Amino acid sequence: MTPTCENPYAAGAAYLDGRYMPVGEARIPVTDWGYRRSDVTYDVVGVWDGAFFRLDDHLRRFRRSMEALHMRPAESDAEIRAVLERIVALSGLRRAYVAMDCLRGAPPPGALRHPAFGRAYLSCYAVPWVSVASEEMATRGMHLMIPKVRRIPPESFDPRVKNFHWGDLTEGMFEARDAGADFAILLDGEGHVTEGAGFNVFSVTGGVVATPARGALEGVTRLSVMELCAELGLPLEVRDIPAEEFRAADEIFACTTAGGIMPAARIDGRIMGNDRPGPISTRLRDRFWQKRAEGWHATPVDYAAHAAVAEGGAG
Incomplete structure (x- = not known):
């Protein structure tokens, strides 16, 4: 799906450091340590048939990872949850790969070159479903x-x-x-x-x-x-x-x-x-997708609540 006049988020939606935008417009500064030092933690949650799978588990793990790396972005878990739902809803995607990253910026001029002085911020995006195996x-x-x-x-x-x-x-x-x-x-x-x-x-x-x-x-x-x-x-x-x-x-x-x-x-x-x-692998795979179709660990996306596209891509 490509962006259209009706929905500029059709190829994917992003949230970067407090702003919403089409995924193709999301950029991080090349001087940030998230880029220069891979000073990043992340998580990925899937959306299948309009519902997140095990969203709470992913959010808990994301927060544990951020805490382990001394990263404390401004957003609470509830706010991150709302961000993820909004970017999926803005895109309109029913099957999506949804990433949440926390990056560390560079220390400001005059500060010690130590990660403690680098601000942590979020970069999240939703794009069409991606599968590891073909x-x-x-x-x-x-x-x-x-x-x-x-x-x-x-x-x-x-x-x-x-x-x-x-x-x-x-x-x-x-x-x-x-x-x-x-x-x-x-x-x-x-x-x-x-x-x-x-x-x-x-x-x-x-x-x-x-x-x-x-x-x-x-x-x-x-x-x-x-x-x-x-x-x-x-x-x-x-x-x-x-x-x-x-x-x-x-x-x-x-x-x-x-x-x-x-x-x-x-x-x-x-x-x-x-x-x-093999038979056991196949049995587990089939049961996994059967339960997913039945709503196992599902959190439906409220698309209607985010039907209005943010003008100009800003949040």
Whole structure:
């Protein structure tokens, strides 16, 4: 969808440092530390069929991340919630990828060059739905690999705080591309599985579902998988998963806000099952979307309340 005279927000809407605008107009200063030092935390919530999924969980995690990085923007949680609803409503999107970022600005002239003097502010936007895996990958199952690059250790930076420190994940993505795989799953320094670029992972061995205990983001969709395992009576273990166990698993699947549950079919060239998504992964994926359609953890967007487009794009 492209902007029109009727709705300049049709391609997406943004909120930047207190102002609303079409997403294409959102800019941050190149001198801000959010840009120069990746001094940013963020979260992403999905809108599907006109409703947020687990909005409160995302807002709580966003606030925890901001507190961990000593960031205190002017907006309260309730105000951030209202901002997110408004940018979705302004866009009119029924299925949207909705990001909330908190950036640190540069210290003002004369202040000490220390992050304590950099003002924290919000940048939020809603754009058409984005999925990590393509339709082809979703049908055939993702092809994964374990790269040489290792995940940044938790002792250096807590992976439970969402961040833009993607140097290791980006290198893994290039290694996967060179190997003819779709995505890379990084190991920690001890050779245990952590996560991929923007998604958590699970393995299934002998009917038991397992997910890494450390070294990865505590994903909101990961939490949903845990709830589904309990509902479906599937044994679940949260523990260290050695690389060789992961490579030998009966099934592997990933999960993320931008795509839900995404089964894999291959790992390091090894074909799992019949080279298609496995039965437990498929059962979890199907139940996930069935419950989403039933309104599970849904917060409907009040489009009517924001029907009037802000004149000139200003809030």
